[in-house]
Amino acid sequence: MTLKLDHIIHYVQRLKDFNFPGDVLKIHSGGKHERLGTHNRLVYLSNAYVELLDIYKIEQLQKIVKSEEGRVSFPSKIVQDGFRQGFKTLAFETDDIEKEKQRLEANGVEVIGPIKMDRENKKGDKKTWRLLYIADNDYLVKPPFFIQWDQDAEQRSEQLAPLRQNHFTITSINIESTDRAVTMARWQKWYQMEVSEDNEDFTELKIGSDEVVYRIFDGERSSYKSIVIRDEETTSPYSFIIRGGEYRFV
Known part of the structure; x- marks a missing residue:
């Protein structure tokens, strides 16, 4: 089993009218999650x-969030945060979601799933996948969830290749926690992460051979603070904060 960063979720209100400054990050059409009342656009x-991610049927999402599955679902943090824009959670891709479930349950971790999901675009094309959630009620930072795509990995890679901006690579995700030690310990247990650095300013975690690092800082409020992206075409760093999310380019 291997885990790697699949995606990070940024809640953006009025998504259909949203663009990044200078269109530096190209946005592609996504689709609707009918059962959740949400829709998305994607940056590869x-x-x-x-x-x-945005909401097109708020009453549907509020209803789902009250259910056992819904309280841990990926858009639940939007409601729990009082509809504040920004980064909400992230997903780790796995090639064997059933074994991840067995591993977690064997270590006394409560999970919900795998749950079958789908998204349909305007052309009627449907993508399907499965999700597995950590069901811990006492978390600080909303736990990343697990995703396994039903599509063949090679086929999916070929399909997404024309959409990717390959000069951009996510190198790190910065996280704030009101109890850094607790968040670190839980993430190590849940995702088999290793500590690559630990100092008075932050704890840095890595997951397997994936190059992305996760820096956990002390903060007054637990949240996903910023993402750091390597830009192979720039000669100097730049950044912007937009809709509650901070993007740093190096």
Whole structure:
């Protein structure tokens, strides 16, 4: 089993009218999650993607969030945060979601799933996948969830290749926690992460051979703070904060 960053979710209101400054990040059409009342647009980078997520049927999402599955679902954090824009959670791709479930349950971790999901675009094309959620009620930072795509990996890679901006690579995700030690310990247990650096400013975690690092800082509020993206075409760093999300380019 291997895990790697699949995508990070950025909640953006009025998504259909949204663009990044200078269109530096190209946005592609996504589709609707009918059962959740959400829809998305997608930004494909070399090693992962950003899912821009919005709500088109708020009563549907509020109803789902009250259910056992819904309280841990990927858009639940939107409601729990009082509809504040910004990064909400992220997903790790796995090639064997059933074994991840067995591993977690064997270690006394409560999970929900795997749950079958689908998204349909305007052309009627449907994508399907399965999700597995950590069901811990006492988390600080909303736990990343697991995703396994039903599509063949090679076929999916070929399909996404024309959409990727390959000069952009996510190198790190910066996270704030009101209890860094607790978040670090849980993420190590849940995702088999290793500590690559630990100092008075932050703890840095890595997952398997994936190149992305996760830096956990002390903060007054637990949240996904920013993503750092390597830009192979720039000569100097730049950044912007937009709709509650901070994007740093190096």
